[in-house]
Amino acid sequence: MSGKKVSVIVSYGVNQEGKLALSRKVVWPTLRTIPNDTHGSLMVDFELESMPTLWINGVRSVNERPITFQFNGLLHIRSLADNGVIIERTLFPSVSSRSVWEKIVLTNPSDQTVSIQINANLSRKSVKGVAGIYFIEVSHDAANEYLLGPLASCQLSVRISARHLQEQDQIMDVRQEEEQRIDFVRLMNQNLRLETPDGVLNQMFAFAKLRAAESIFETKSGPMHGPGGGRYYAAIWTNDQIEYAGPFFPYLGYAFGNEATHNALRLYTAFMGPDYQPIPSSIIAEGSDIWEGAGDRGDAAMYAYGAALFALASGDMDIAIELWPAIVWCLNYCEKQKNKDGVIASDSDELEGRFPSGSANLSTSCLAYAAYVYGSRLACELGEEAIAKQYVSSAQDLYEAIERYFGARVEGFDTYRYYDGNDLLRSWICSPLVMGIEVRKPGTIAALLSPRLWSEDGLVTQAGDTTFWDRSTLYALRGLFVVGATEEAISYLLSYSRRRLLGNHVPYAVEAYPEGNQRHLSAESALYGRVITEGIFGIQPKGLSSFICKPRLPEAWDHMALRSVHVCGRELDVIVNRQGGRIELIVSDKDGFIKFEGEMGTAFEVKG
DSSP: OBOSSOEEEEEEEEOTTSOEEEEEEEEEEEEEOSSOSTTOEEEEEEEGGGSOOEEETTEEOOOOEEEEEEESSSEEEEEEOGGGOEEEEEEEEOSSSSEEEEEEEEEOOSSSOEEEEEOOSEEEEEEEETTEEEEEEEEEOOOSOEEEOTTOEEEEEEEEEEEETTSOOOOOOHHHHHHHHHHHHHHHHHSSEEEOSOHHHHHHHHHHHHHHHHOEEEETTEEEEOOBTTTBOSOEEIIIIIIIITTTHHHHTOHHHHHHHHHHHHHHGGGOOTTOOOOOSEEEGGGTEEEOTTOOOSHHHHHHHHHHHHHHHHTOHHHHHHHHHHHHHHHHHHHHTBOTTSSBOOSOOTTTTSSOOOSSOHHHHHHHHHHHHHHHHHHHHTTOHHHHHHHHHHHHHHHHHHHHHHEEEETTEEEEOSSTTOOSOBGGGGHHHHTTOOTTHHHHHHHHTSTTTEETTEEBSBTTOOOEEHHHHHHHHHHHHHTTOHHHHHHHHHHHHHHHHHSSSOSSOOOEESGGGSOOOHHHHHHHHHIIIIIISOEEESSSSEEEEOOOOOTTOSEEEEEEEEETTEEEEEEEEEETTEEEEEEEETTEEEEEEEETTOOEEEEO
16 A cells, blocks of 8 residues: 555465564655665554554553455454453544554453553654654554543554654644545546446456556656556656556546556656667666666667657647657667567566577567557657657557567467577567567467466466566456457456456555565556456547547446546446447437447547
8 A cells, every 4th residue: 555655565464373463665766775776765563563563451462363354445454452442543644644553443342441551652663764763653642541431432543754864753643544545546446437247357457457556656757657556656658657557547537546656657758868778677766766777678679668648648738748759769769689580689678687588689679660550559649640650650550560570380380480590489479469460369268278378377478487467467367358269368357357356465456476576566557447448448549639448348248437537538327238239339428428439340430
């Protein structure tokens, strides 16, 4: 869970003795540590034993046994302690301060008066960081003693906070802090609401919106969307922020998310020089440094793709005009990176050398292809007709080069090799499907869903390995919907969603395993959201004021809807109904509605 100045990873459960297991890793992204590198955020672990201690009738409470856990954007834990006292904990981050809160309500269900006491009021330690000394404090507002009569309750709050030595502590109200968090969660639930017959899918999507949007931090270089996971804060990447999350925020209608994407795109322009050196993979430490340890990962293709999609979906001419030179620069860079076979060369890919990618990989060329497609649409909106025509031609050339260079028979499937010399199936063979390239659709779908690649956790990165990264699974699920493999896609999406929402590591999409042990990185949740918006509903911007909707209604459903969709400068409801063997699309706003009808798989154009 995150606010604009703090993040907390809560691990909770029941230990072998049936007692509450509860720990928190609290991260302060802008309190920078030494060395001030990618991972240089102040982080502190707080186990249950390190928090203020509860005493019941003079005896330390060490026998708290959970009854229920509930998560709705705030974590609620209801437990039974000694003497039958009921403890209700609510954990959440502050929306706007460097604080993590725990509201505790204690209830005496017995017919005897119970004494409740809490130990020392303040725990403080200090550490040295980049900007000087930081104080880390655990405090509470409990009275010296509560005497609870039968059925009586009391409430107290515990606050974990950090600040610079020269900053004054703030007086804060836990009720106001809780209400602000509830308001934020309510906003995420109101915008971009999914309605389907499957409750798990609806809830997983709701949580994905929350996780994607909450992980944005106020830094000295402006708002920065951060992956999180106890590792990645106050920094931006061309894949996580620009390629993955950035294109999702316009649909969500979350102004701070759009501002963070706009800021990330702006920060990268400082590295787009006339000599076409590669842009860095990451801008770190609140914008004060860079990381480019994996060389050129295809970052320009990632940027051009994400920036063009973001500009179009935003429907804002001023944003389009501002971003246009950077998009042109990145596509010029891609042209300069073409090898003799016409595909885009790069040093690595988003996996940064963890698996081989050759001198030119499939992902980079597919991203560049899509960037040309969306770039041509944006050029038309800006009156750049010659460039639009050029980009259409470049997209076609790259489309053909991808087939010539990467098209191959791998492990018996007519699909793609990931790079020259690759003879094992790779998860990112899904990339052409996502971008609408259907030349090898049957063989690629068969390969993706074969036991060689698909596991109980989605796609493994490479056939024969057990490593998985959710990002490629989420791309693949989107791609299956894009090319019309709806029944296969919905079956695997529902299975994946149940595992992530209701399994033993919940409730979000994860980064990877074994690396990071399934960190709940934020951009993966944005990718989950895009499975719905761009996959199931088939929404993609055609211009600044028009979009295409190509819904994929599963056979078992008669209805689905996305409410409060923000696209191309408008707020809309998108409703899909089954009409016999056909579909009905209703697009409505405050001024009325437009109704479309067509065969399954029809691409409807919605104009502003």
